[in-house]
Amino acid sequence: MSLGPYASFITTAYTLVAVVLVILIGWIAIDYRNQKARLRELEASGAARRSGRTASDI
Amino acid sequence: MTLIDLANPSKFLALTARLLPWLAGATAILLAIGLTQAALAPDDYQQGATVKIMFIHVPNAWLSMFVWGVMSLAALGTLVWRHPLADVAAKAAAPIGAAFTFLALVTGSLWGRPMWGTYWEWDARLTSVLILFLMYLGLIALWRAVEDPSRAARAAAVLTLVGAINLPIIKFSVDWWNTLHQPASVLRLGGSSLDRAFLIPLLVMAVAFSLLFITLHLAAMRNEILRRRVRSLQMMQASQHIAFSSEVEAGSRQENASKQIGAA
Numbered sequence: 001m002s003l004g005p006y007a008s009f010i011t012t013a014y015t016l017v018a019v020v021l022v023i024l025i026g027w028i029a030i031d032y033r034n035q036k037a038r039l040r041e042l043e044a045s046g047a048a049r050r051s052g053r054t055a056s057d058i
Numbered sequence: 059m060t061l062i063d064l065a066n067p068s069k070f071l072a073l074t075a076r077l078l079p080w081l082a083g084a085t086a087i088l089l090a091i092g093l094t095q096a097a098l099a100p101d102d103y104q105q106g107a108t109v110k111i112m113f114i115h116v117p118n119a120w121l122s123m124f125v126w127g128v129m130s131l132a133a134l135g136t137l138v139w140r141h142p143l144a145d146v147a148a149k150a151a152a153p154i155g156a157a158f159t160f161l162a163l164v165t166g167s168l169w170g171r172p173m174w175g176t177y178w179e180w181d182a183r184l185t186s187v188l189i190l191f192l193m194y195l196g197l198i199a200l201w202r203a204v205e206d207p208s209r210a211a212r213a214a215a216v217l218t219l220v221g222a223i224n225l226p227i228i229k230f231s232v233d234w235w236n237t238l239h240q241p242a243s244v245l246r247l248g249g250s251s252l253d254r255a256f257l258i259p260l261l262v263m264a265v266a267f268s269l270l271f272i273t274l275h276l277a278a279m280r281n282e283i284l285r286r287r288v289r290s291l292q293m294m295q296a297s298q299h300i301a302f303s304s305e306v307e308a309g310s311r312q313e314n315a316s317k318q319i320g321a322a
Contacts, residue, residue: 004107006172013111013168017118017161021270024157028277035284042291 065142067283074276081273088266095259102256111169113259116244117267119162122190123225125155125271129197130222133215143279145211146286148218149201150278154271156194163187174238182231183239186224193221207286 003010092113102109129151135144166184167177178184197214204210232241243251250257 002107003110004101006106006108009168009172010107010110013114013165016164016168017114020157020161024154024274027153028274028281031281032277032284035281035288038288039284039291042288042295045295 067143067146070143071280071283074280078273078276081269081276085266085269085273088262088269092259092263092266095262099259100255105173108169108172109256111165112256113263115162115165115169116260117264118158118165119187120264121267121271122155122159122162122187123228124268125151125158126190126194126218126222126225128275129155129218130225133218136211136215137219143283145207145215146279146282147275148211148214149207150282151275152194152197152201154274154278156191156198158267158271159187159191159194163191170238176238179238181237181239182235183228183237186228186231190221190224190228193217193224197221207289 096110096113099110099113101107129148132144132148132151135141136148163184166187170179171177197217200214200217201210204213229242231237232239244257244260252260
């Protein structure tokens, strides 16, 4: 597959999309881990939800 | 399960936990098919291989507007129906929409340089999309500036609905003004002017990116629900601590008073 004289523009565009999407996915995954860890910490320190559910139920 | 059932965050979390792996799998498969088709698509007779940028630029551009549309519906949900998950949906969508808009601008710029001879032109389409990007950033800043999520939600909902005026301006900017950007070639009266060799990979990529948005949006909504649970537990803990401290203080004051009476 030849990309012609503008190959650098095409590869830069695709690389940039991949990088931004990986950052977005990574950020959401890390945020999920952080929120669950904070919930567990709070539950361990005695804070409990009215429903009685814990972070491990999520 | 009805829409009313989904108003319960616990039910929403349970449903999305089951849905997300399937959505992620479908997104990955469709992205792989779309990227393969994009790689195998022929060169355009005028643009050459740079037409391949279209397969990522157009889905990002469509989603930049679609996400604001989703946020506008969520804003109505917040202001009119007071749906408990409406502002969660709006807040979670903003960073994803900002990322798609940023990618639409940058990939468009990288496509424009070889085709138009310039990375940027202050024409109606490019400028209105830049304004959309700035509005996304403004909304994210607003959500972060106001600590109470319910107060932030109302202000953000009003701003989102005002910003929705920009959507038809973006869509019809190429028809209303003389712009460097080409007019619509897929979603237009009289059908698409694109050849099937380009149209099919483009549509596959558009569906793949839409599924990606749905997957990321549901995951981000789950995070926001957890963040609010953390906040409410922290507030509950803080109020219990204050109540305990004031009880201890009141007890020691009473003790001192009885000692003083005894001494007298």
